[in-house]
Amino acid sequence: MDKISRPIIALDFPKRSIAMEFLNKFPKEEKLFVKVGMELFYSEGQRLVEEIKEAGHDIFLDLKCHDIPNTVYSAMRVLGRLGVDLTTVHAAGGKEMMQAAKEGLLDGSGGKNLAKIIAITQLTSTSPEMVKNEQLISASLEESVRNYAKLAQSAGLDGIVCSAHEASDILAATSPEFLRVTPGIRLAGGDVGDQKRVMTPDQAAKNHASGIVVGRAITKAKDPIAAYNLVKQLWEEN
Ligand code: C5P
Secondary structure, rough: OOOOOOOOOEEEOOOOHHHHHOOOOOOOOOEEEEEOOOHHHHHHHHHHHHHHOOOOOOOEEEEOOOOOOOHHHHHHHHHHHHHHOOOEEEHHHHHHHHHHHHHHHHHHHHOOOOEEEEEOOOOOOOOHHHHHHHHOOOOOOOHHHHHHHHHHHOOOOOOOOOOOOOHHHHHHHHOOOOOOEOOOEOOOOOOOOOOOEEHHHHHHHOOOOOOOEEHHHHHOOOOOHHHHHHHHHHHOOO
């Protein structure tokens, strides 16, 4: 199984100075894998991504692109040039859009194919009622997630974002190397916050997650370095 060896830290901060202040707490030689989402990217743009890359960290740029194939191709080409390591698109954009995304990323990186691209299936904020009444999909939410995962795989994507609870189900529907990147991770006894279904890093590993995204359990910890090291240890050992 392809396992993303380091936990991915969600840099859910509103601006550069706070994100850098957080990163500067770590020893210089500690190379991290961080997630930059829409808020931070829309406020700080490419320069911040370049700065984080220059510091030697890997970047998951989570922009959840969803548009016509041609537009997504062009957007992904920009991200390929930027040298991001992992990024996202919505599977609901369709197979052709996902293929275009992959191609754009590859072309942008000059054919080096270093970046991985994973799909959002159904957002975790989407309820079974919304699938039925708003999307008019007659299949269950779980079936829809499985369907989108298989569609993403057939489009040549590298994996999906899913809850750690769904990871073993997705593994059964796809293949071991198809990445299952899971947010909603907490340390035992930690504050659950707005996440409804959480898992600890070791539980996620045992449930066949191939990567974990951890935000507040690290960023809001009294000692973020100690929290990161504990998450890393629990993730690595299992
Ligand atoms: O602070 P916390 O660990 O809950 O942060 C999780 C990160 O993963 C956030 O950046 C959040 O936006 C993201 N995420 C999520 N659930 C999803 C998809 C992404 O929590 N289904």
